[in-house]
Amino acid sequence: MIELSELTKVYNGTVKAVDDISLTVKPGEIFGFLGPNGAGKSTSIKMLAGILKPTSGSIKICGIDRMKDPIKAKMNIGYVPDEPLLMEKITGAEYINFIADVFDVPPKIRTERAQKLLEYFKLINAVKDPISTYSHGMRQKLSLVCALIHNPPVWVLDEPIVGLDPESAFILKKMMVSHAKSGNTVFFSTHIMEVAEKICDRIAIISKGKILFIGTVQEIRKAKGEQSLEKIFLEVTDSESEKIDFSYLDTNQ
Amino acid sequence: MRARKLTSLTLTLINEHYGISKKWYTYAVKKQRLWEAALIGGAVIALIASLVPLYSELLNPLMIESIKMGMGKLMLSNAFLYSSIFGLFLGMFTLISSFFFSKETAALIPLPLKPAEVLSAKLFTVTIDQLVVSLFMLVPVIVLYGINSNMQIGYYITGLIVFLFSQLFPMLLVSIIIFPLSSVVKFNKNKDFMIFFISTVVLVGVIFGQYYLNQFAMNQSTAGLSSQDMAKLLANPDMFINKISMAYPPAFLALNALTQSGASSILWLLSYIGVHLAAFLLVLWLAEKFYFSTYSELQENAAGKKKLSDNEFEKVFSVKSTMYRALMKREWRYFLRVPAFSFNGLANVVIFPILLVVFAAGAYNIPEFQALMTFIDQYKELVVPVGSLLAALAGSMSLLPASAFSREGRLLIELKTLPVNPTAVIKVKFVHSNLISGVGVVCSALAVGFISKIGWLEILLIAVTGYLLTIFLNNLQMIVDTAKPMLEWDNPIKAMKQNINGLLAIAIVFGFVFGLGYLGYITREYIPNQLMNPVLMLIGIAGSLITWKTLLTQAKKLFEKDL
Helix, strand or coil, X not given: CEEEEEEEEEECCCXXXXXXXXXXXXXXXXXXXXXXXXXXXXXXXXXXXXXXXXXXXXXXXXXEECCCCHHHHHHCEEEECXXXXXXXXXXXXXXXXXXXXXXXXXXHHHHHHHHHXXXXXXXXXXXXXXXXXXXXXXXXXXXXXXXXXXXXXXXXXXXXCCCCCHHHHHHHHHHHHHHHXXXXXXXXXXXXXXXXXXXXXXXXXXXXXXXXEEECHHHHHHHHCCCCXXXXXXXXXXXXXXXXXXXXXXXXX | CHHHHHHHHHHHHHHHHHCHHHHHHHHHHCCCCHHHHHHHXXXXXXXXXXXXXXXXXXXXXXHXXXXXXXXXHHHHHHHHHHHHHHHHHHHHHHHHHHHHHCHHHHHHCCCCCCHHHHHHHHHHHHHHHHHHHHHHHCHHHHHHHHHHCCCXXXXXXXXXXXXXXXXXXXXXXXXXXXXXXXXXXXXXXXXXXXXXXXXXXXXXXXXXXXXXXXXXXXXXXXXXXXXXXXXXXXXXXXXXXXXXXXXXXXXXXXXXXXXXXXXXXXXXXXXXXXXXXXXXXXXXXXXXXXXHHHHHHHCCCCCCCCCCCHHHHHHHHCCCCCHHHXXXXXXXXXXXXXXXXXXXXXXXXXXXXXXXXXXXXXCCCCHHHHHHHHHHHHCHHHHHHHHHHHHHHHHCCXXXXXXXXXXXXXXXXXXXXXXXXXXXXXXXXXXXXXXXXXXXXXXXXXXXXXXXXXXXXXXXXXXXXXXXXXHHHHHHHHHHHHHCCCCCCCCHHHHHHCCHHHHHHHHHHHHHHXXXXXXXXXXXXXXXXXXXXXXXXXXXXXXXXXXXXXXXXXXXXXXXXXX
């Protein structure tokens, strides 16, 4: 369903944010994209979503080339950015309707799906208010509702758990599992190792634009030893944070 | 199917742009800030009420005379031309920020929409905005020409169509320039350059346009033509302004569509619409080619990832500043690094004196200007007080004090969480605003001096008096913004140009300057001319001192408020 091939992104002709990455995410899979800040996760996801143009390489969504047929490729994606991208002066209902119009969702289906999604995420009472009155978490949830209103086969979520309350995070995780079980694909980035460990079928660890590991959590444990995913992550990404003595911060005035 | 998508997109963008749902929610559902709605309504009524006499007393007689002299068509073409030029200048920023820098564009790019669809919807929204220009500059001329020439209903229908299309061509022109330019200039490296470049082009264009027009008028005046010859010349298609109208196809086509009758008028109207359609199709083609790739480039922001050497590190972090200096540095950096603030702030204060000098230089030999100079000579003792008021007007038009806190946007919350004293923040904003205003005051004093040929001492007196009045006016503007800053914006230009506090500031400044001028005029019998400047100085000093206290209280209140 998602096929990245030799994907590279160079910023300003000098900074290689994504360096020749290739991966395939199959139908029915939840794929976690892990990496430290500035590793290239969001850049990769933005290329998937069509916000950034790859410097080289190709992206295929459900067999459709993202560069050759961007509209068709986008029709198959439900994208949630790391920061909610919403128009703020219109109401939640107006925004959902607009997204449903763009994705050609028939009125009956949009009504049913909107009602269910808004109920799950406890937005039903706020839907007639302007988005500018929403809290960050509410905006994040509305962003999720909009991404899922057209029932896309591929979900691309950039740190979707951030900003959600525990109940909403739980619902989203359940939805991700259910979506994959129905033969669809979920591709998401996260910094929360427990989430990755619990729900991902496979993970990729990216650092400095390169994929350092790709496989199941069991496979990485087999290769790196039986320890927490957090420790494995720090080891794979060459982090020296474990060795730092932070007591200095509390002694100096 | 795609037409439905486009309709939904356009309606959503219009709703977002004008905040229709948000306003409805605030005013009708929540019944909050009703004073704001009343204020906007009042300002619109006041504006209309003040413009009606202008149109009926000034424009209508001019139109009647022009028609008598066979120059009615020229009035029409000029109105069309000038409304287009004004629309071009005013709409340029809005269009560019709407295409590339608005928050809603970020929301639209990941959606399955074609670049041409996004562009069409945005173009349509901005053009609606721009129609306000035509409403004030073109519609009255069309209506008055129609009434005074006994035109039939067909003329008014054509006029309506001409009006609806009148701002589209300037916006298409901007698009035609900006899209190919975006492929040549790598805007991701030069984002600020784009704004500075276009702003400079606009500013220089205005100045040269003004100079060129004055030079033309001067040449005509010095040719020693009689008024009849002048009328003939003006009606002649070779005339400068007519040449421009002919060179600007929409003006030429609109003029013929309006002034001819029957099938001929319809054919001209169809040609007028056709020209727009052709330009629109060209823009759509350019958008498909350049729009999303340029937008994508603009998103390419990455940290340099360059490691600092020990020396560089020490250089960066070993400098300690006092709280006041730190706040001052912050204020200046934020101002200089956001072109929407720096360019607007500086341009607003220098544009008036520059235009004054350019006008005087260009019109120096025109008999009317000479007459004006003779008139000034007769009232030389009034030059200093009037010049002081003009300097105050120029100095206080930066709109920086009226957006002192609005420009902070959400950063005000950061400022609130820092252990800084509101008094220090106000002092910094006061100094910053008044330093920028000082540029306008000094330039205006020099401009007045240059035109009226007064001595250096008098120029200095104008600068000092004008500056004292400016400080007072700036304080008033800051009080307005401190009371209710506009903190929610997605584009810095909105903090200055779409801020109701700016509108109030303009009303305060103009009201004060013209009010004082009028007061001076009616009391000229009782107050000796020599006393006028000391009185103005006194008003400036007393006003500044009184408002300073209020300003501090307001600032403290703002920092205690829930934001």
